Amino acid sequence: MSDIMLHPGLILILAAVLAAFLPDFPRRILMVFAPFSAIVLMLLLPQNTIVILPFLNGLVLTPVFVDRLSYVFGMIFSIMSLIGSIYSLHNRGIIGKIEAAASLSYAGSSLGVTLAGDWISLIFFWELMAVSSLFLVWANRSKKAERAGFRYLLMHMLGGNCLLIGIIFKVSDGSTAISNITAVQDAAFWLIFIGVAVNAAIPPLSGWLTDAYPEANVTGSVFLSSFTTKTAVYCMIRMFAGMEMLVWLGVAMALYGAMFAIMENDVRRLLSYHIVSQVGFMVAGVGIGTPLSLNGATAHAFSHILYKSLLFMSTGAVIAATGVNKINQLGGLAKKMPFTCIAFTVGAFSISGVPLFNGFISKSITITAAYEAGYEIAELLLLAASVGTFLCVVMKLLYFIFFGEDKNLAVKPVPFNMKAAMGIGSALCILYGIFPNLLYRYLPFTMEYHPFTWDHVLQYVQLLSMAVIPFILYGDRMKPLSKISLDTDWFYRKPFATIIRNLSSLCVTVQLGLGGFFRGIYNGMRKAAMNPLALLGTDRTEIMPGAEAEFREAENEFLASGETDAATSIQSIERYNPDEAREPAGEIMTVVIFTLIVLIALIALKPV
Numbered sequence: 001m002s003d004i005m006l007h008p009g010l011i012l013i014l015a016a017v018l019a020a021f022l023p024d025f026p027r028r029i030l031m032v033f034a035p036f037s038a039i040v041l042m043l044l045l046p047q048n049t050i051v052i053l054p055f056l057n058g059l060v061l062t063p064v065f066v067d068r069l070s071y072v073f074g075m076i077f078s079i080m081s082l083i084g085s086i087y088s089l090h091n092r093g094i095i096g097k098i099e100a101a102a103s104l105s106y107a108g109s110s111l112g113v114t115l116a117g118d119w120i121s122l123i124f125f126w127e128l129m130a131v132s133s134l135f136l137v138w139a140n141r142s143k144k145a146e147r148a149g150f151r152y153l154l155m156h157m158l159g160g161n162c163l164l165i166g167i168i169f170k171v172s173d174g175s176t177a178i179s180n181i182t183a184v185q186d187a188a189f190w191l192i193f194i195g196v197a198v199n200a201a202i203p204p205l206s207g208w209l210t211d212a213y214p215e216a217n218v219t220g221s222v223f224l225s226s227f228t229t230k231t232a233v234y235c236m237i238r239m240f241a242g243m244e245m246l247v248w249l250g251v252a253m254a255l256y257g258a259m260f261a262i263m264e265n266d267v268r269r270l271l272s273y274h275i276v277s278q279v280g281f282m283v284a285g286v287g288i289g290t291p292l293s294l295n296g297a298t299a300h301a302f303s304h305i306l307y308k309s310l311l312f313m314s315t316g317a318v319i320a321a322t323g324v325n326k327i328n329q330l331g332g333l334a335k336k337m338p339f340t341c342i343a344f345t346v347g348a349f350s351i352s353g354v355p356l357f358n359g360f361i362s363k364s365i366t367i368t369a370a371y372e373a374g375y376e377i378a379e380l381l382l383l384a385a386s387v388g389t390f391l392c393v394v395m396k397l398l399y400f401i402f403f404g405e406d407k408n409l410a411v412k413p414v415p416f417n418m419k420a421a422m423g424i425g426s427a428l429c430i431l432y433g434i435f436p437n438l439l440y441r442y443l444p445f446t447m448e449y450h451p452f453t454w455d456h457v458l459q460y461v462q463l464l465s466m467a468v469i470p471f472i473l474y475g476d477r478m479k480p481l482s483k484i485s486l487d488t489d490w491f492y493r494k495p496f497a498t499i500i501r502n503l504s505s506l507c508v509t510v511q512l513g514l515g516g517f518f519r520g521i522y523n524g525m526r527k528a529a530m531n532p533l534a535l536l537g538t539d540r541t542e543i544m545p546g547a548e549a550e551f552r553e554a555e556n557e558f559l560a561s562g563e564t565d566a567a568t569s570i571q572s573i574e575r576y577n578p579d580e581a582r583e584p585a586g587e588i589m590t591v592v593i594f595t596l597i598v599l600i601a602l603i604a605l606k607p608v
Contacts, residue, residue, distance in 0.1 A: 008045075009110075011038055012034055012108030012111065019100035024096060031086075042074050042078050049064060050117065060118070061118050062116070063121045064117070072444070073114045073234045074111055084222045084226065085103065090417055099219060103132075110227040112124070112128070113125045114234055118176045119178060126163065130160055134156070137213075145215040148215040152208050160195065162192070169188035180240070196239070200236065200283060203253060234301070236283065248287070251382060253280025254277050254385035255385050258277045261274050267318070267319070267397070268325065271315065274351065274389060277385060277389060278351065281382060284382065288370060293366060299365055300362040300363055303432065307359055308347075310350070310426060314340050315397075324409065330404070330409070331401065332403070348398050353390075353464075355451075358429045358430075360451060361432065370382060386460075387466065390464045391470065391471060
């Protein structure tokens with residue numbers, strides 16, 4: 001490949017610019033054509049393709065670097081850009097333009113990160129990805145979306161700046177190629193790690209995800225659920241494979257997200273917590289660092305994009321049809337929305353790891369890799385997280401939304417394009433679940449792994465069956481409640497808000513105080529400039545010489561007449577006016593000359 005314009009990410013970014021200005025009909029054509037072109041370009045990219053461009057100070061850029069790892073991520077990002085665009089085709093007007101431009105740019109920049117072979121190209125597309133995704137949150141134009149987007153911006157500014165500074169350190173050392181950097185854990189290593197960890201939503205840096213994703217439009221949430229955290233997983237595989245700390249961070253993420261999801265009542269916020277949980281499986285696989293675990297992390301990222309987007313599309317259809325996003329306000333929708341119910345069921349079985357669905361063929365790789373690498377405790381905890389996922393998504397969401405008590409909600413028709421996108425997502429989840437080699441043959445490392453062994457299948461059937469028991473026993477207690485769950489974002493939303501508010505008050509107080517102080521100096525200097533003699537104490541406001549008799553006469557007339565207003569009498573008295581009765585010029589010249597002599601003497605006597 002020699003022409004950089006064939007970069008599939010740049011095709012999507014160019015389409016994003018055009019989508020911002022095109023009318024509805026040509027924009028819809030572009031939204032299908034551009035992602036389809038990206039898929040074709042990814043298919044045409046041969047393995048080990050490298051594009052090198054000269055840059056400043058003898059540095060070179062590698063905007064296209066294709067190996068097995070980048071190929072898998074680039075392909076699923078391209079597929080997801082098409083599915084998400086089809087789901088969004090019904091959007092109209094200015095919102096349709098904003099979301100089309102932001103979503104295509106978001107997908108294109110994610111592809112740019114995936115195909116980047118150097119640090120400079122990576123940080124460029126990384127920041128473009130953050131800005132594009134921010135506008136997907138703000139496209140909702142609600143007060144909640146505005147505030148959530150602002151917090152989203154702050155967190156990604158933190159992560160992006162840490163990543164940028166770390167990259168500057170790397171490039172200043174002459175290292176431009178992206179590689180595994182765990183060998184030397186210097187300042188650059190930790191800055192880059194923090195930057196990637198923010199996008200991976202590793203707690204306690206995960207609150208931005210569950211805060212912002214539910215506030216976007218239902219179409220925007222589909223894209224948000226698919227790209228940011230998975231590009232971070234890709235970067236972790238590329239940069240931090242074998243970092244043991246990630247094993248336990250990943251396990252903590254898997255349990256943390258599942259537990260918070262069980263308590264959640266908002267549909268999309270619950271699914272956002274499960275993004276954190278499922279990314280935990282991938283992070284743990286990166287930490288284990290064996291070829292099998294890295295394949296597991298890659299495969300699970302691929303599967304996760306398909307089933308998580310399907311879940312967001314299905315719940316988005318429910319929200320669009322009913323106008324309700326709280327679980328305890330929904331129910332009995334299986335008969336009213338049968339197609340959406342089937343699509344959601346496919347997504348729920350996939351995320352839970354039910355055999356014959358794509359989550360099973362990817363999640364089981366990581367769990368097996370943990371066992372083979374000697375992380376038995378991690379294996380058990382990841383299995384426990386799988387049980388929590390099934391209990392929450394299948395037994396809670398699926399039951400209460402589609403089979404629970406009918407709330408007699410009016411249901412609007414779901415646009416055909418939304419159903420088409422859900423149908424494509426469902427078909428792919430089943431296809432890869434039944435034929436896992438369609439994915440396995442493209443994974444980064446060669447492996448001999450067969451998911452449909454009796455041990456694997458029986459293990460998952462037993463675990464998922466056990467998850468039904470607590471639901472039957474405590475089903476009433478699992479009913480969602482209209483309460484707010486406090487997450488780690490409390491630590492930067494509440495205390496930091498108080499700090500910023502107090503600092504703002506302090507700044508305003510200082511501003512007003514300094515303003516009054518300098519205003520007084522200004523007024524004093526202005527007054528002195530109008531009458532310089534006042535500085536010497538020679539200004540007089542007494543009655544002018546020769547006017548005493550007239551003043552006394554007016555005063556006596558005022559006292560004799562008994563008037564209450566002396567203005568008419570006093571106005572006739574001529575007061576001192578410096579413009580008409582100046583001091584002799586000699587006095588002023590004397591003061592000026594004396595001052596100059598003193599200044600000259602001080603300068604002359606100053607030691608050299």
